Amino acid sequence: MYSQNMIILVAMTADRIIGRQGELPWDIPEDLALFRRLTVGHTLVMGRKTFESIGRPLPQRTNIVVSRSMPPMEGVIVCPDFSSAVERACQNEGKVFFIGGREIYRQALPLVGRLSVSWIKKTYAGDCRFPSYRQSDWLIAQEWDYPEFHHIIYQRK
Numbered sequence: 001m002y003s004q005n006m007i008i009l010v011a012m013t014a015d016r017i018i019g020r021q022g023e024l025p026w027d028i029p030e031d032l033a034l035f036r037r038l039t040v041g042h043t044l045v046m047g048r049k050t051f052e053s054i055g056r057p058l059p060q061r062t063n064i065v066v067s068r069s070m071p072p073m074e075g076v077i078v079c080p081d082f083s084s085a086v087e088r089a090c091q092n093e094g095k096v097f098f099i100g101g102r103e104i105y106r107q108a109l110p111l112v113g114r115l116s117v118s119w120i121k122k123t124y125a126g127d128c129r130f131p132s133y134r135q136s137d138w139l140i141a142q143e144w145d146y147p148e149f150h151h152i153i154y155q156r157k
C-alpha cells in the first residue's frame with residue numbers, strides 16, 4: 001500500500017533535468033522557500049551526494065542520509081541502505097520527503113503516494129535527470145503557479 005505521507009519532492013525542467021555537476025542548475029529562491037515551507041517539521045531522506053551539495057543538516061527537520069561511506073555526523077542519521085532509511089524515517093510522526101538525488105528518487109518511486117514537483121519553466125543544461133516514470137499513473141491533486149516554476153502535487157491513481 002502506498003502512503004500519502006511518503007512524498008517525492010523535486011524540482012525539474014520539462015525534460016526532467018535535476019542537476020548539473022553535482023549541483024542544482026538554477027538558483028530560484030522562491031522554490032527554496034517553498035521547499036522549506038513544505039518540509040519543516042517533517043523527515044527528509046536524501047542520498048549522500050545531495051547531502052554533500054547542501055553541505056549541512058537542514059534545521060527543524062530529521063535529516064536521514066543514505067550512504068555506505070559517510071562517517072557519523074551530528075544532526076544527521078546515516079543509514080547504510082535504502083530500506084533501513086525508509087524504516088527509520090517511518091518511525092517518525094509526520095511526512096517523509098525523499099529529496100533526491102536521482103538514485104534516491106529511483107528507489108523511492110515505487111513506494112511514494114505523492115510526487116511534489118516544481119516544474120521549472122526555463123530550460124537548463126544538466127547531466128542528471130529525474131528517472132522516467134508513467135505520468136498516466138498520477139493525478140493532479142493541487143497546483144500553484146509562481147513566476148519561475150509551476151508546483152504540482154500529484155497523487156497516485
Ligand SMILES: NC(=O)c1ccc[n+]([C@@H]2O[C@H](COP(=O)([O-])OP(=O)(O)OC[C@H]3O[C@@H](n4cnc5c(N)ncnc54)[C@H](OP(=O)(O)O)[C@@H]3O)[C@@H](O)[C@H]2O)c1
Nearest residue numbers: 011019022023024047048049050067068081100101102103
Ligand atoms: N532538482 C532537484 O530537486 C534535486 C534534488 C536533489 C538533488 N539534485 C541533484 O541530483 C544530483 C545528485 O544525484 P545522484 O543520483 O548523483 O546522487 P544522490 O542520490 O544524491 O546520492 C547518491 C549516493 O547515495 C548513496 N546511496 C544511494 N542509494 C543507496 C543505497 N541503496 N544504499 C546505500 N547508499 C546509497 C550512495 O552514497 P555512498 O557513495 O556514500 O555510498 C550514493 O553514491 C546533484 O546534481 C543534485 O544537485 C536535484
